[in-house]
Structures are given as structure tokens and as C-alpha cells.
Amino acid sequence: VPGGALAGLRICDFSGQLAGAGATRLLAAFGADVIRVEDPVRQGRWDILRGSYPYVDERRGINLGGAFNNHNVGKRGVTLDLRQERGRELARRLAAASDVVTENFAAGVIDRLGLGYERLRELRPDIIVVSNSGFGRTGPYAGFKTWGPIVQAVSGLTATAGLPDREPAGWGYSYMDHMGAYYMALAVLTAVVERNRTGAGQHVDMACTETAMTLSGPAILDAEVNGVPGRRPGQPDANHDETADMVPHAIYPAAGEDRWVAIACRDDVDWRRLAGALGEPWAADPGLADAARRKAREDELDGLIADWTTGRTPAEVVEKLRAAGVPVAAVASPQERIDEDPRTAAWGLWPQVEHPDMGPVRVDGIGMHLSETDWVIDRPAPRLGQHNREVLAELLGLADAELDELEREGVL
Amino acid sequence: VSTPASTPAGPLDGLRVVELAGEHTAAAGKLLADLGADVVVVEPPGGAATRRLGPFAGGAPDPERSLHWWFFNTSKRGLVLDLTTADDRAALGELLGRADILVESAGPAEVQAWGLDAVRAEHPALVHVSITPYGRGAGEQPPSTDLTLLAAAGIPWSCGYDDRSLPPVRPATGHAAQVGGVLAATGALAAVLHRATTGTGQHVDVSLSAALNVTTELATQAWLVAGATVRRQTGRHAMAIDTQPVQVRAADGHYVTTGFLPSSGAELRGVAGWLAELGLTDQLEEGFWLEMGIAKGGVDRNSVDPEDLAIRGTAREALQLIARNTTALEFFEDGQRRGFQCGVIQFPDEAFRGAQSIARGFPTPVFHEELGRAVSYPGAPFRSNGAPWRIVRRAPRIDEHRGQV
Numbered sequence: 001v002p003g004g005a006l007a008g009l010r011i012c013d014f015s016g017q018l019a020g021a022g023a024t025r026l027l028a029a030f031g032a033d034v035i036r037v038e039d040p041v042r043q044g045r046w047d048i049l050r051g052s053y054p055y056v057d058e059r060r061g062i063n064l065g066g067a068f069n070n071h072n073v074g075k076r077g078v079t080l081d082l083r084q085e086r087g088r089e090l091a092r093r094l095a096a097a098s099d100v101v102t103e104n105f106a107a108g109v110i111d112r113l114g115l116g117y118e119r120l121r122e123l124r125p126d127i128i129v130v131s132n133s134g135f136g137r138t139g140p141y142a143g144f145k146t147w148g149p150i151v152q153a154v155s156g157l158t159a160t161a162g163l164p165d166r167e168p169a170g171w172g173y174s175y176m177d178h179m180g181a182y183y184m185a186l187a188v189l190t191a192v193v194e195r196n197r198t199g200a201g202q203h204v205d206m207a208c209t210e211t212a213m214t215l216s217g218p219a220i221l222d223a224e225v226n227g228v229p230g231r232r233p234g235q236p237d238a239n240h241d242e243t244a245d246m247v248p249h250a251i252y253p254a255a256g257e258d259r260w261v262a263i264a265c266r267d268d269v270d271w272r273r274l275a276g277a278l279g280e281p282w283a284a285d286p287g288l289a290d291a292a293r294r295k296a297r298e299d300e301l302d303g304l305i306a307d308w309t310t311g312r313t314p315a316e317v318v319e320k321l322r323a324a325g326v327p328v329a330a331v332a333s334p335q336e337r338i339d340e341d342p343r344t345a346a347w348g349l350w351p352q353v354e355h356p357d358m359g360p361v362r363v364d365g366i367g368m369h370l371s372e373t374d375w376v377i378d379r380p381a382p383r384l385g386q387h388n389r390e391v392l393a394e395l396l397g398l399a400d401a402e403l404d405e406l407e408r409e410g411v412l
Numbered sequence: 413v414s415t416p417a418s419t420p421a422g423p424l425d426g427l428r429v430v431e432l433a434g435e436h437t438a439a440a441g442k443l444l445a446d447l448g449a450d451v452v453v454v455e456p457p458g459g460a461a462t463r464r465l466g467p468f469a470g471g472a473p474d475p476e477r478s479l480h481w482w483f484f485n486t487s488k489r490g491l492v493l494d495l496t497t498a499d500d501r502a503a504l505g506e507l508l509g510r511a512d513i514l515v516e517s518a519g520p521a522e523v524q525a526w527g528l529d530a531v532r533a534e535h536p537a538l539v540h541v542s543i544t545p546y547g548r549g550a551g552e553q554p555p556s557t558d559l560t561l562l563a564a565a566g567i568p569w570s571c572g573y574d575d576r577s578l579p580p581v582r583p584a585t586g587h588a589a590q591v592g593g594v595l596a597a598t599g600a601l602a603a604v605l606h607r608a609t610t611g612t613g614q615h616v617d618v619s620l621s622a623a624l625n626v627t628t629e630l631a632t633q634a635w636l637v638a639g640a641t642v643r644r645q646t647g648r649h650a651m652a653i654d655t656q657p658v659q660v661r662a663a664d665g666h667y668v669t670t671g672f673l674p675s676s677g678a679e680l681r682g683v684a685g686w687l688a689e690l691g692l693t694d695q696l697e698e699g700f701w702l703e704m705g706i707a708k709g710g711v712d713r714n715s716v717d718p719e720d721l722a723i724r725g726t727a728r729e730a731l732q733l734i735a736r737n738t739t740a741l742e743f744f745e746d747g748q749r750r751g752f753q754c755g756v757i758q759f760p761d762e763a764f765r766g767a768q769s770i771a772r773g774f775p776t777p778v779f780h781e782e783l784g785r786a787v788s789y790p791g792a793p794f795r796s797n798g799a800p801w802r803i804v805r806r807a808p809r810i811d812e813h814r815g816q817v
Contacts (some may be wrong), residue, residue, distance in 0.1 A: 005602040005603060005606035006606075008609075018629065040731050042529045053639060054634045055637065055638060060530055066637030067630070070633055070636075070637075071684055089484040108443060112487065130794075135616075140767050140771055141767070146755075149649070150669065150671060151414040153756060153757045154766075155763050155765045156761075157760075158762065159757050160756060161581050167647070167659055167661070169571055169646060169647060170646075170648070170651060170657070172570035172650035173631065173649055174629055175583075175629075184794075185629070186594055188791075189605065190424060191423065191798065192601075193601055193605065194423040194424070196605070197425070204795070204796055204797050205793035207600065210769070210790075210793065210794075213774070213790050214584055214791075215585060215587070215590055216483065217479075217789070217791075218465075218483050218585070219759075219761065220466065220764045223761030223764070225469045225783070228468065230761050230762065231762065238583055241559075243480065244466050245466070249557075249559060250579070250581070251563065260568070260579055260580055262562075263560075267559060298589060322511070326556075327556050327557045327559070330563065331563045331569050332565070332569060333567060335635060337564065337565060338632065341458055344413075344625055347619060348616050358637075362635060364632060365626060366622075366623075367595055367621075367623025367624070367625070368599045368623070369617045370599060370617075371615040372603075375607050401477045402482070403640045411711075
């Protein structure tokens, strides 16, 4: 068992994709013993990332999925056929040997497998079960199927991400799988803190669409308090500042193919710095000196700034405006922020693991460091069924002969 | 409506938190407070800068009516301290002596002026959480905002339109602080659990830049693993290849997302049946491909066989045709009930007042004396059958709890 802040905490993990696997990945990095349970019959493909893009080379296979490796570093992996009663029985025993059970099947599936909270608490009264689904376990949408983009659409995150008078642009990835994973990890640790104080376990019902709505609090209150609906002329208007204080505040074109730079003036002082750096006669207009008047002329101002940025490279714009003290950043490409940004390198943000099939691969690190018990990411995702014998012998005391038989019967 | 005396204890009951109100602290503090920790938010004289963030209740700027402040400071108690004075720094020291967790987002100058560097030596059991743009160890850094942090971390690289002459999009509503907030709360609890076995606290150093960089999914994975660069595409995943549009404007002008394309036999039969019920079968061009797909018992989702592509393409057109002839909400609810993983694109307030949110009691009343009524706030990010997530009280007014604290 590795050290770390969460050493001694065992998690029996039926979750997958990113929304579930990302939660237990975080906990594993801080020392939790995470045992990921997968299906031997479909080779773990309930998780669509098992064996899926991206790949390190032309090889394809169930142990070669790059995103799966990323989201499952530091976990142990077992296979159990939950269609068979013996598989379900082993899963229950594994759960009872764990502090926490995590899952993100569609709502209710875990109960039908005989692995629901009520069943498991008979085996271990202080068990913590954390369920993460799109809409939660109750309500008219409980049975609906989701993944990140659906959660984002239904909860309001897609609609608010766009440019005025256009269709929504949304998020170009499953942001709510990342955030769902973070909140799921918080739910696990909250329940563990409570159990340690009271001795009682619990069942957490996390609905990712509700989690997502909590990310739009001020907009929801604007509707509830002031009667201002989100759907109104001029919306969405994501690149401008929704608090209306910061003008200019947008993403402007730069020289080069599809290059862009973000500029924000926090206050009138920033504006004077920007105006000085631009050095254009129009920027000296006293009618632009305060934020309210700049707001009234925001489109005109954006056009004038774009005229200035469009002939300059992102590096030129950043250098000039940063020297003036104005918040500015290029819209970074993956290569720029991963391979060329000294800050992410200094953070150790891209640790490398040695995967038995993929070879050395860099993966996501974590955006916080703990001074005494920091995260460790140095083990790859498990190969399918890699730790069957180790885990079942160690935790359930199964002997070699039993394990041989379970393999022959296809339970493992 | 909630009052401290009648509100149940939350799961984090007994944890004491001091939050030095900063640009990035409020989300972490709210998470801990609504989950039951006793959070005292410490503001400078005149109130925290985040009280100036709009929109405001009633519309006019007022530090007591910032909806941003209201939302992100529920369940906290408020206290003003002038940390430029020795007396108030001593008062902070007393508070920290009784606290389990400190949350702050101070810049280098404030760290020095407020003596935060000495906090861990003075309070070795304290969990000290800092939430800063580049991490506490990074030293003096160029100025940043949510917009520039997200840009530098590659979020708008993946967000925008198929027409890439349009600017990339920064999703609004302050996600830097929200990603940092949930990470900080999680790190704080991990450190609290470690302290329970060892008695020692530690520094939890959250970097918004680092946190955002590793919250970008495929853009990062494609580069790290395959050396591929994704491109932004309207309303769907940024990919290294261009994919087909998924958003459709429905009959009421609202948008839907069609989700994964129907491909199995059951899914293709479902589309055909839905078309027929709406009387749209004859309007589908080359509808025979749908029939052929059904006759074949479905097609592989990833097949590039021309016939299979035509079948999946026709199924897509069928869904788009249905969407154009229904309201967006009908398309979503009917489609989901037929087993399609589709969505309706709603604004947050529409989702908040939607059927699922209401049925689950997600809107949570919080009484505001200044309005003479309760306001419905977004509810729990997750719920449980243990001690409940709850809002104990509305956000504090400036220095409201001086007497208590």
C-alpha cells in the first residue's frame, strides 16, 4: 500500500469513462487503494475509453487506449463477470472489504446487479456508496442517458458559451466529466470525514446536471431575483465580462493561421496602461476613460483593438501588453502549453508513466501540491484483469486452485 | 426558512474554516460551509472586492446586493479585519489558533504584509490552502483574469465554431475559480484526513493555471499520446479531424443536440417509428437507407463502409428532420424516452426551473430580509442519506458577525 494523505482508504471502483474514473484517479494519486472492476466478457468496453483513441502508434488493442491510461493511473484492475452469480458474489465481498464503492452506471443499474447500497450495508454497515449519474436516481429524467455534452447542454453550460446572435458554441470537450469527477472525489472525502466522526456510512446520489447548475449561480439568481432570463437579445456573450466591469475583455485575432490573443482590462488603470501601449490616437479619446462609457462602445472598441492585434503575432502582443501591466495571454495550443510553457513544466504537470504495452507515456498531473503528502503518479492504468490474482488472494483470501477455477469458468 | 438554530448539522460538522476573502477563495469556502463546516469569511474594511461583481439585486451596484457575493458566500459568517494593523493580525492569529483550515488567495505582497508565510510555523496542525493563478511557489507573476487564465490553459483553443474565422470562445461564469474551488476543498479534506492520523497540518497549494490545464480532456490527451492537435467545432468535441454537426435549431427556435448517431437495429427502428408517428416519413430524403439499415439489423458505429455511412447519415438526417418539427424540449424528452442519448440546450435558469430540477427539489429557499422574501438558490452539488448539504444562512453583510466571532 503506497503512502499518502489517503493511505489505508480502499475504494472498490465500478465507475468508468472520465466522470467516474477521474474521481478515483485523483484519490489514488493521494494514496487510496483503488480497485477498478471491469467486465471480462466485453473486455471492459462498458467504458468507451477502454482501447480507444488516442494511440501511441499504429497498434490497436484493449490495453492501448491513451485516454483510459490517463484516467486510470495508479489503480489496480480486476475483471468480474457480473452476469454470473459467482461474479456478483465476489464483487460484494470486494465491496465489503472496501471503505467506499464508486459507480457511474445509468441510475438504478447498480441495484439490479445486487450491488446497491441497501444490499452492501447488510455486509458492511459503514459502507459508503457514491453514485454519479446524469440526472440522479429520482425524478422524471432519472432513466435518461447522458455523457458530458448532454449534461452540459441540459444544465446551461452549453447555452452560455457562445458569441452574440449565434448558435451556442458550447464546450469543445466533456468539461462536466472533469468537474463531475472532482465533485465526486469531494463527495467521497466528505462522506469519509463524516464516517470517521459518526461511524455511519451513507449513499451519495450525485446528479451531474445538478452539479453543473451550481456552476451558474449568479446567472440563476439574476433570473430568480431580478427576473432577467438567460435567453435574451445579445446572449450568449461569453468573451465579454459578465460582471460588466471589465472593458475591453475579449479574444482578438493575431497574425498567423488561427492565432488569437485574450486581453482584459480589470479597471480604468488597466485601460490607461493598454491605451499607452497601443499608442493609437483613438486610444487617447477621453470618452473611453471610464468603464461605463467603454461598455457603451464595446463593439467599436473591440474592432479598433482587433485592427491593432491582427498584424502582430501573439508573442508580440503578449510581450508588449504584459510589459505595460495589462492582463493578456495567447490562446495557447496544446503544444505551447504542454511542451513550451515553463510554468506547467515547473509544476511537474505532465508526469510520465511506463505502460507495459504503450511504453513511456505522459499523463495529466494534478493542479495542487500538498507540502507533506503530495500526489504521486508513477503507475500506469491496469491492463485488463492485471491484478485479478493479487487482489483476490490478498483481500478475499482466495487460493490458487479457486482462482484457476474462476478463470476457467469465465468469472474472471 | 433556514435559521442557524433549526438547521441540521452537515457532514463536515465540527470543522472550522477561516477564509480570507480573495479573488479565488469564495467557491471553496461555500462548498465547505454548505457541507457543514463553520466558515468565517474575513474581509478588509469596506468589504471584499468580490462584492463589486455584478449582477446586483435590483440592478444598481451595491456591495450588499452583489448576486455573485450572495451565491458564493452562503452559510458563512462575516467579519472585517484590517490586516495592515498589528491588532487585527493578532485577532487573525487567534482565529487561526482555533481553526482547522485556512483558505486564502493572497498575492505575494499580501502574503508578506499579512504574515502568511509564518502561519504554518505558528499553527503546525493547520491545513493552509492557497488558491492562486500559478501556485504560491511561483512568486511574482504577470497580472491575470479568468479570461487570460483560461486562454493560456487552452480552454478556448477547444471551444468555438466550425467557422474558425470567428474567435475562440471562453466559457463564461468564472470557471477558473470554480475549478480551483472544488480542487481546494478536496485537497483540504485529504489533508484533514491525514492530520487525523498524524496530527500535522500542511500547505495545499492550488494553481489555477495547472488545474485548468489538466481539465481539457481530449486536447491534452491527443497531444500527449498521439502528438495530434485538436480543432474547435461547433457544439461538439474538438478533434484532430472534422466531424459532423450535432446541433439543430428546433421548431421553437431553441437548439438541441442530437448526441450519438443511431446505429443499432433497435435505434434505427426507433427513428423510423418516431418519424412515422410525426407523419414525417415521406419528408425524409432517401429514406430507403433507413429501411436497409433496419433490414441489416443495424450497422457498426465505427464502420466506414459506404453503405453503412449512408445508413448512419440518413439516420442523422431523420433526427434533424424530427428536431426541426418539434420543440427543443419535446425532442429531448421524447428522444430520451425512446432511448436516444440526445439533449436540449437550455440556459441555466431554464434548467433550474425545469421538470427534473423541480421534481427533485433542487431549488433551495434562502430568506433575504432586504427583499422580504425567500430566493431560490441552486441546491446541493451532490446529496446523500447522511447528514445533509444545506444552506444555513444567506451570505453575510459586511462585518455582520463581529459580535459572535
